[in-house]
Amino acid sequence: MKELAKQKGANAIVGIDVDYEVVRDGMLMVAVSGTAVRI
Numbered sequence: 072m073k074e075l076a077k078q079k080g081a082n083a084i085v086g087i088d089v090d091y092e093v094v095r096d097g098m099l100m101v102a103v104s105g106t107a108v109r110i
Contacts, residue, residue, distance in 0.1 A: 076107035081108055083110050087105040088105065
């Protein structure tokens with residue numbers, strides 16, 4: 072996420088949302104999203 076934000080000219084990420092779910096056999100799926108901004 073940090074590298075993608077930097078490629079877009081941003082220098083910060085705000086409004087970060089972390090979501091996770093246990094799928095099977097103890098495996099964990101994690102999704103993170105945020106908004107890239109230039110401050």
